[in-house]
Amino acid sequence: MISYSLLQTRDSILAVSDKMHVxxxxxxxxxxxxxxxxxxxxxxxxxxxxxxxxxxxxLAADETAAVHIQLWGDECDAFEAGDIVKLANGIFSYVRNSGLLLRAGKRGKMEKMGEFTVAFVETPNVSEIQWNPDPENPKRYIQNGVVSAHSRIFPPLP
Structure with a gap:
């Protein structure tokens, strides 16, 4: 059984499982x-x-938002559209010439959990949000504005 606690963010309150999957x-x-x-x-x-x-x-999504994911090496062949993936110890940061990307990095791990059976939304896309350093704590970032409501790399179908 999974228990839930609440994580207070600036814009909303989100449930987080006891395994800290955000x-x-x-x-x-x-x-x-x-x-x-x-x-x-x-x-x-x-x-x-x-x-x-x-x-x-x-382009990846869960029930709250979408994000751009960077896959390296064997990850490019291992994951396809429709795969449900668990990311452990991932990093969300700027990548030169690509913008904000979520990725496993050197210390993280991506693992396929299943296929085609999860609810999701395509907006907002957190990779399309402009972030600025928090004036009260320069080690943290706060949202400054939305560049695009949807992915500019994977535009919605007409």
């Missing part, structure tokens, strides 16, 4: 691998292999 709506940019969450992959784009290896960007 909803995507509650994540903020940080230089720490401390995000434990689950989501469904909605779409995936291929990026050409670079000097640092193969990577791709995916």
């Amino acid at each position: 909803f995507l709506r509650a994540i903020v940019p940080a230089a720490q691998n401390n995000i434990n969450t689950r989501f469904i992959i909605l779409d995936k784009s291929r990026s050409p292999a670079s000097a640092s290896g193969k990577s791709c960007i995916a």
Whole structure:
């Protein structure tokens, strides 16, 4: 049985399980691998292999928000649209030329949990939010505005 506690954020109160899996709506940019969450992959784009290896960007969502996910190496082949994924010790930060991305990083781990059986929303997309350092605590970020309500990498179908 999972018990729930409440996590107070600036904009809302979100339930968090006792395993500290946070909803995507509650994540903020940080230089720490401390995000434990689950989501469904909605779409995936291929990026050409670079000097640092193969990577791709995916659109993922849960019942509260959507986010852009960066997949590296074998992760690009391991996950497809419709997969439900658990992320442990993930990081949400700026990646050069790609914007804000959620990824496993060196210390995190992504694991497939199932397929096609989770409720989700495509807006807001937390990767499309502009974040600024908190004037009261420069190590934290606060929302400054919304760049786009939906993903600009994976635009909604007409």
